[in-house]
Amino acid sequence: RRKLREHTGVIRSRLEREETFSEFGGQLSAASSRKEVGRVIVDAAQRLLGWDSCFLNLYDQERGEIEELIVFETDAGKIKEQDVTRYDKAISDFKRSVLNEKGQLVLRPRDLKSSHGLMPFGLEDRLSASLMFVPCRSQGKPVGILSIQSYTHDAYTAEDLKLLQALA
Numbered sequence: 629r630r631k632l633r634e635h636t637g638v639i640r641s642r643l644e645r646e647e648t649f650s651e652f653g654g655q656l657s658a659a660s661s662r663k664e665v666g667r668v669i670v671d672a673a674q675r676l677l678g679w680d681s682c683f684l685n686l687y688d689q690e691r692g693e694i695e696e697l698i699v700f701e702t703d704a705g706k707i708k709e710q711d712v713t714r715y716d717k718a719i720s721d722f723k724r725s726v727l728n729e730k731g732q733l734v735l736r737p738r739d740l741k742s743s744h745g746l747m748p749f750g751l752e753d754r755l756s757a758s759l760m761f762v763p764c765r766s767q768g769k770p771v772g773i774l775s776i777q778s779y780t781h782d783a784y785t786a787e788d789l790k791l792l793q794a795l796a
Contacts, residue, residue, distance in 0.1 A: 648675050652795075662686070666698040669774060672795055674707075677788050679776035681756060684764075686772045687727060693717040694773070723761075727770040731762035731796075733789045735782055758783035762796045 655668040666684045673682060683699045696712035719727075726732055736757050756777035764772035774796045778784065 648672055662697060669795065670698055670700060670776075673774065673776050673792065676791055676795065677760075677776060677784065678778070680779045681775075681777040683775050684772060685723070685774075687719075687770055689769070692719060694719050694723055697772070723773060726761045726773050727763050729763070731760065731789055731793050733784055733786060734759040734761070735784070755779075757781040760784050760789050760792050762789070762793045764796045 652668060652672045655671075656665060659665045659668055670682045670684060673679060679700075680702045681700065684697045686695045686697050687693075688695065694717055696715040699710040699712055699715070700707050701710055702708075736755065736759075757780055758778040759775065760777075761773055761775045763770045764774055774792065776784075776792065
């Protein structure tokens, strides 16, 4: 019975993912601005993987700058959009490496208090414990970064990273 329940759960999870991706495609085709596209993407990431914080950056290769398109933070159970003008457009070495690679899964050890070179994201009084960063590509070129982050340790897996890459 346990194996049957596990198998049924896997099938249900796959069907939910397929349904989300199907809805995602329709919503993307209906979006009329960069912000609307970004909101569709971060909503799909929330439905598929869950997050406490999320950002979507656009990359301007000519100027060598990153622009925050959307930043969301969950506080007291409510998702709040953050002011994107407070973020620096300079590209950190970390973001540059994400743009040029497939993505990164960062699981901060429970006893590590420092950000280990990562800027605190979202609410300044707490550091994300599980983070995923993936490049967004168009015609094979990096055009942005999608990141979801959790304040829960070990919230994401390598399989979750692959799912976020597919979404990006």
